[in-house]
Amino acid sequence: MIETGIPKLDDYLLGGIPEGKSLVYYIYPGVEGNVFGMQTMYHTVSNGRYGVYVASSTDPRMIREQFDEFGWNTDECGDRFIIVDAFSGLIGADSRERYVVSDPEDVNDLTQCIKQAMEDLDGPGVVVFESLSTIMDLCGESETLDAIEEWNQYAMLYDHAMVYNFTAWPYSEDTLLHIKEDICNSAISVGGISERVIFGQYFGILKADWMDVPRKCVLFKIVRPGGIRVYIPKILVTGPFNAGKSTFVHALSNRAVSVDRLGTTIALDHGHIDYRGFTADIFGTPGQERFDPIVKLLSGEAMGVFLVLDSTNAADFVRGKRMLEITMSFGLPIVIIANKQDLQGALTPEEIRKKLSMPTNVPIMPAIATNRDGVFEAFETLVDMVMEVD
Amino acid sequence: MSTSEMLGKVLSDLGKIGEIEASAIATRDGLLMNADMHVKGDPETFVAMSATMLGAAETATSELNKGIPNRVIVETDDGKLVCMGAGPKALVVVLTAPEAGLGLILVELTKAAEKIKKLI
Numbered sequence: 001m002i003e004t005g006i007p008k009l010d011d012y013l014l015g016g017i018p019e020g021k022s023l024v025y026y027i028y029p030g031v032e033g034n035v036f037g038m039q040t041m042y043h044t045v046s047n048g049r050y051g052v053y054v055a056s057s058t059d060p061r062m063i064r065e066q067f068d069e070f071g072w073n074t075d076e077c078g079d080r081f082i083i084v085d086a087f088s089g090l091i092g093a094d095s096r097e098r099y100v101v102s103d104p105e106d107v108n109d110l111t112q113c114i115k116q117a118m119e120d121l122d123g124p125g126v127v128v129f130e131s132l133s134t135i136m137d138l139c140g141e142s143e144t145l146d147a148i149e150e151w152n153q154y155a156m157l158y159d160h161a162m163v164y165n166f167t168a169w170p171y172s173e174d175t176l177l178h179i180k181e182d183i184c185n186s187a188i189s190v191g192g193i194s195e196r197v198i199f200g201q202y203f204g205i206l207k208a209d210w211m212d213v214p215r216k217c218v219l220f221k222i223v224r225p226g227g228i229r230v231y232i233p234k235i236l237v238t239g240p241f242n243a244g245k246s247t248f249v250h251a252l253s254n255r256a257v258s259v260d261r262l263g264t265t266i267a268l269d270h271g272h273i274d275y276r277g278f279t280a281d282i283f284g285t286p287g288q289e290r291f292d293p294i295v296k297l298l299s300g301e302a303m304g305v306f307l308v309l310d311s312t313n314a315a316d317f318v319r320g321k322r323m324l325e326i327t328m329s330f331g332l333p334i335v336i337i338a339n340k341q342d343l344q345g346a347l348t349p350e351e352i353r354k355k356l357s358m359p360t361n362v363p364i365m366p367a368i369a370t371n372r373d374g375v376f377e378a379f380e381t382l383v384d385m386v387m388e389v390d
Numbered sequence: 391m392s393t394s395e396m397l398g399k400v401l402s403d404l405g406k407i408g409e410i411e412a413s414a415i416a417t418r419d420g421l422l423m424n425a426d427m428h429v430k431g432d433p434e435t436f437v438a439m440s441a442t443m444l445g446a447a448e449t450a451t452s453e454l455n456k457g458i459p460n461r462v463i464v465e466t467d468d469g470k471l472v473c474m475g476a477g478p479k480a481l482v483v484v485l486t487a488p489e490a491g492l493g494l495i496l497v498e499l500t501k502a503a504e505k506i507k508k509l510i
Binding site: 259 | 392394395417421438441442445446449
């Protein structure tokens with residue numbers, strides 16, 4: 001298996017791309033999708049395997065800079081990071097790369113170069129195409145389609161994985177359909193959505209011929225440095241007064257701000273987390289009843305909810321449950337944080353479950369937000385639950 | 391042109407009146423839809439706080455039957471922040487330079503809010 005390096009996608013693909021198979025990132029115009037191929041390339045190379053990057057629309061030096069922008073240092077990968085230069089020939093520039101296509105408008109020339117690079121690789125690797133659409137523009141649609149079949153067969157011989165970035169410009173219907181459905185073993189659609197009022201970008205699996213395709217769509221965000229992150233636009237943190245909501249938001253976040261007066265949150269806590277391929281914006285509500293109108297206002301469109309409870313203060317549990325109602329959280333993935341486990345008299349998660357009469361499908365997890373105990377475990381649990389929802 | 395691009399256009403047009411250092415469109419519940427930032431900062435937090443302010447202001451006045459505020463204006467020594475509703479779902483907020491005149495900005499912001507309301 002060759003991992004794509006895209007968070008969540010490898011899980012869905014049951015580990016990655018099997019050796020000798022091909023994958024196309026089918027990118028809708030207007031979406032910054034070429035990063036997918038770049039991330040797969042860098043992930044493979046940094047794992048000690050070989051990667052060939054077919055540069056067709058950018059100068060190889062610029063390409064290394066593009067990788068640098070994401071914090072991916074290509075120099076450290078030495079000769080495992082190989083570029084097939086199918087660009088310099090276009091502008092008549094000299095190239096310092098080992099593989100240079102002298103006439104990028106001639107598909108046979110390109111094929112020759114790619115085959116040579118595949119043969120030379122010392123073990124299975126990945127061949128990533130910076131932009132299949134550019135090659136198609138230069139060499140013609142049907143010529144390119146034929147060539148892809150040839151490249152994919154060749155990859156099979158040498159156990160390489162083929163990865164194409166393809167932007168779905170208005171080519172002929174047949175060409176688009178062919179790329180989406182026939183020509184590769186798997187296809188990942190990368191698009192933008194304007195569903196409701198939040199705008200985002202998503203990816204989903206269209207096809208993968210070695211498995212049953214899960215019908216999942218994943219929102220993502222591109223961060224620099226970092227690359228592609230699974231993105232959750234809003235996670236709500238709510239709970240009664242003095243349960244430790246702000247502390248929890250700050251413990252979880254890489255950076256966070258709070259509107260606190262006299263030691264309590266009066267408006268909201270806003271935090272941002274970047275953790276193991278996931279990124280999320282976190283909204284923490286005030287807990288006191290007089291701020292309920294603001295709680296209601298800010299809780300819309302959350303994708304998941306943390307209910308933070310002070311485990312030593314059973315009297316407030318009812319208020320906690322009430323806050324789930326105010327925030328209209330029922331039906332969303334909820335994780336209950338049994339906070340302040342280090343204090344004397346803290347109830348165990350099971351005792352809390354009994355007192356709240358919470359069904360067992362709502363996890364109750366122990367935590368000590370002041371020293372970050374349990375907060376990331378809780379985050380992972382909630383994210384898994386959010387990802388299970390379609 | 392997608393809705394997102396149209397919203398971006400509204401903001402960049404708004405920026406042309408000058409002295410606007412940052413502008414953003416967000417949902418009423420504080421999620422960023424589009425931002426045009428000329429200052430360093432985190433647009434997500436900027437809009438989350440703006441949405442809270444506008445919501446709090448609306449709650450404060452409507453609790454006392456004084457209607458819904460047309461806008462929230464915040465003045466500091468370093469500039470001004472104006473936040474305004476743009477239809478029931480969205481809001482628009484701008485951050486200006488200290489010497490910026492409010493008159494023109496309010497007129498243009500009201501126009502922008504109308505456009506955003508139609509787009510969403």
